[in-house]
Amino acid sequence: MGNTVRESMQNFAVSQALKYIEGNPEENIPKLMALVDKFTPTDWYATQRDAIRNVIEEKNNWYQLILKIYDLDPGVRKAFFQNFLFNASLKGSSIQDETTQAEGCNVPWAILLDPTSACNLHCTGCWAAEYGNQLNLSLETIDSIIRQGKELGTYMYIYTGGEPLVRKADLIRLCEMHPDCEFLAFTNGTLIDEAFCQEMLRVKNFVPAISLEGFEEANDSRRGKGVYQKVKQAMALLKEHHLPFGISTCYTSQNYADITSEAFFDYIIDSGALFVWFFHYMPVGNAAATQLLPTPEQREAVYHRIREFRKTKAIFSMDFQNDAEYVGGCIAGGRNYLHINAKGDVEPCVFIHYSNCNIHDTSLLDALKSPIFMAYHDNQPFNENMLRPCPMLENPEALRAMVKKTGAVSTDYQSPESVEHLRDKTTLYAENWKGTAEALWSGCSNCSACGKEK
Numbered sequence: 001m002g003n004t005v006r007e008s009m010q011n012f013a014v015s016q017a018l019k020y021i022e023g024n025p026e027e028n029i030p031k032l033m034a035l036v037d038k039f040t041p042t043d044w045y046a047t048q049r050d051a052i053r054n055v056i057e058e059k060n061n062w063y064q065l066i067l068k069i070y071d072l073d074p075g076v077r078k079a080f081f082q083n084f085l086f087n088a089s090l091k092g093s094s095i096q097d098e099t100t101q102a103e104g105c106n107v108p109w110a111i112l113l114d115p116t117s118a119c120n121l122h123c124t125g126c127w128a129a130e131y132g133n134q135l136n137l138s139l140e141t142i143d144s145i146i147r148q149g150k151e152l153g154t155y156m157y158i159y160t161g162g163e164p165l166v167r168k169a170d171l172i173r174l175c176e177m178h179p180d181c182e183f184l185a186f187t188n189g190t191l192i193d194e195a196f197c198q199e200m201l202r203v204k205n206f207v208p209a210i211s212l213e214g215f216e217e218a219n220d221s222r223r224g225k226g227v228y229q230k231v232k233q234a235m236a237l238l239k240e241h242h243l244p245f246g247i248s249t250c251y252t253s254q255n256y257a258d259i260t261s262e263a264f265f266d267y268i269i270d271s272g273a274l275f276v277w278f279f280h281y282m283p284v285g286n287a288a289a290t291q292l293l294p295t296p297e298q299r300e301a302v303y304h305r306i307r308e309f310r311k312t313k314a315i316f317s318m319d320f321q322n323d324a325e326y327v328g329g330c331i332a333g334g335r336n337y338l339h340i341n342a343k344g345d346v347e348p349c350v351f352i353h354y355s356n357c358n359i360h361d362t363s364l365l366d367a368l369k370s371p372i373f374m375a376y377h378d379n380q381p382f383n384e385n386m387l388r389p390c391p392m393l394e395n396p397e398a399l400r401a402m403v404k405k406t407g408a409v410s411t412d413y414q415s416p417e418s419v420e421h422l423r424d425k426t427t428l429y430a431e432n433w434k435g436t437a438e439a440l441w442s443g444c445s446n447c448s449a450c451g452k453e454k
Helices: 002-022 025-038 046-058 061-069 074-103 127-131 139-152 164-177 194-203 216-223 227-240 262-270 296-310 364-368 371-379 396-406 419-442
Strands: 110-113 156-159 182-187 206-211 246-251 275-280 316-319 337-340
Touching: 074 139, 074 156, 074 182, 074 194, 074 364, 110 139, 139 164, 139 364, 164 182, 164 194, 164 206, 194 206, 194 227, 206 227, 216 227, 275 296, 296 316, 296 419, 371 396, 396 419
Parallel strands: 110 156, 110 337, 156 182, 182 206, 206 246, 246 275, 275 316
Antiparallel strands: none
C-alpha cells in the first residue's frame, strides 16, 4: 500500500512538473529540482541530482542540451519525460531494487532484444551478421518479454538486430501496446521515411539511434556506397519533424580519428542528434576482422577526445568501454541490461554469444538466475580498474572461466565460436592495453560513481 501511495504521489508530481515548465522552461527548470527532491528519497540519485543542479546554475553546454529537448514535439517530449525519467528511472529502479533483494540476482534497467536477424546491409565487422537473416521474435513473444520485464521494474527496451526497422509495423504496434515504456532502436537509418516519422509522432515513445561510422568515405567503406547520404536524409527528416534521435558509432583502428573529431561532433549536433553512443569494436565471430581493433594509443586518443568534447558540446556522449567508471564496470549480465537474440536465446551481453537458456522455454526471471547470469552477478566487477571492465576484451580469461564453469553454449548458429577461440583473439589486445589503462586509471581523480580515491 505504501509503495502504491508513493508511486501515485511521484506520478502526480511528474505530471504537474511537466505542465509547470512547458510555459517557460528556461525560467522554471531551476524550480523543478525542488519538486524532484520532495518526491524522491534522499539517497536516490543524489549525485546525479547534484550534477543537474550544477548544470542549471552554470548554464553550460549540458543546460543548452536540456533546452534543445524543448524543441521536440510536445507530445513526444512529454512521453519521454514520463517513460524515461519517471517509469524507467524512478518507479522502475525502485521495483528493480526490491526484486534484486528478494531474488538475489541482477535485474536489468534495460532489455535489448532482436526483433529479427535480417538486415538490408552487411557491414564489415558487424556482430549481428553472424546470426544470418532467417530468425525472428514474434510480436507475441516480444510482448511477453515486455510484460515480464515491467513486473521486474524494466520500462526501457532497446531493439538491436539485424535491422529492427525491417519490422516497422510490429515495432509501432508494441509502442501502442506499451505506452508506459520507452523504446529505442539501433538502426542503420536507411528505412526511416516520412511515413515512419508520422508513426513516431503518433505513438510518441520510439527513438532511433542511427549508426554512423564517420563521414562519407569512412562510413560507406564499412556500410556500403550511398548509405551515408541515406542517413543524412533520415536525420533531416527527423529534425524537420522535431523528433528525438541519436547516433551510434563503432570506433575501430581505421575510423577512430574521424568519429572523435570536432568536425564530427559539430556535424551530428547540427543535424539534430541529442546523444551519441560510442562502442569499441568487438572481434566476435570466427571471421572477425581483428585488424579493426584499435591500438592502445588509438583507444587512449578516443578516451581524451570524448571527455574533452563532453565539457563543451551540447550533446550527451557515452563511451561504453572507456566510461565504465561512471557505472561501476561491466553493465551486462542483467546488472544494467541483458540481450535476447532473434532465436530467443537470453545472453548476458549483446556482444558475447553464450547462453544457458531460451526465452521460449523459461521466464525472464529464471533466465536471470541461470548459471551464466549468476556467474556475471557473482564476478562483477571483473577488474578494479574501470578502464578494463569487460570479461572478453580486457579480461579474456574471466569469460573463458565463466563459460566453462556454467556450461553455456554458443548461440551463433551459422558458425559457432569456441570461447577459447574468442579468448585467443583478445589476449594480446588485453595485455597491450593493460599498461595504458593502469597509467590512465592511476591518474584518475576520485569519482563519485566508482568511489575510487587517489
